[in-house]
Amino acid sequence: MGALTVSRIDTSLLNLAVPVALIAIALYFLFAPKLSDADRASRLPFEPFVPVLGFVVGFYDGIFGPGTGSFFTVGFVVLFGLGLTRATGSTKALNVTSNLAALVIFIPQGQVIWPIALVMAIGQIAGGYIGARTGIRYGAAVIRPLVVVVSIAMALKLIFFP
Incomplete structure (x- = not known):
């Protein structure tokens, strides 16, 4: 739905809103007490609300994209x-699912620059593999500071190089 919508709306508001949201995520992960690998009590029932989270963040991913993983993680x-x-x-x-859903829309419209997309896909697979192995091995001790650094870096990039 986001990929269909992006061609019909003005996304300039996102140029300001997304960096602010990313900085808020960084601050949450920086200052939130007891962020660990241990599960805690859920504030919402998992089964009915995970699809809602997936739709909302996936919709955003189809429209704009940066920070999607951070938004899913916070959720x-x-x-x-x-x-x-x-x-x-x-x-x-969920991130790969939203990316594949967007491709279903963008490929038939001829919106994919294949050489760039293939290089990015290779980088994403390699980075995902290394990141997953690192995350499993070191857990929250590595993931927490990385979320902070990556969220701030993406916010700065979006602010200074839109």
């Missing part, structure tokens, strides 16, 4: 009480 930690490593792993499954 899993804050709303569903998942530990950081489990939340990050679940994020990967």
